[in-house]
Amino acid sequence: xVLASKVSVVRGGxxxxxxxKLSLLHEVCGLPTQPPSDLPAAVFLEAMRSDKKVTTxxxxxILLSKLGETLISDCVTEQEVVDLISAY
Numbered sequence: 001x002v003l004a005s006k007v008s009v010v011r012g013g014x015x016x017x018x019x020x021k022l023s024l025l026h027e028v029c030g031l032p033t034q035p036p037s038d039l040p041a042a043v044f045l046e047a048m049r050s051d052k053k054v055t056t057x058x059x060x061x062i063l064l065s066k067l068g069e070t071l072i073s074d075c076v077t078e079q080e081v082v083d084l085i086s087a088y
């Protein structure tokens with residue numbers, strides 16, 4: 001969820017302050033806020049390609065436009081995902 005929120009911030013649909021609040025909430029609840037450091041981005045992409053949100057070969061990402069308001073996008077590139085995961 002935090003990574004999807006980061007994509008939302010990068011794409012300009014979500015305010016950075018909301019991302020910070022979501023990250024803090026995850027931390028308080030003991031949920032992960034970043035990907036495991038020992039898993040390369042390629043492993044994530046492979047798993048994402050077999051997810052239920054894949055339709056006609058495209059990954060449909062659930063993004064936030066604001067807190068509590070989502071949108072579905074198939075325009076997020078694999079490179080964007082790799083860049084975000086690699087930033088950790």
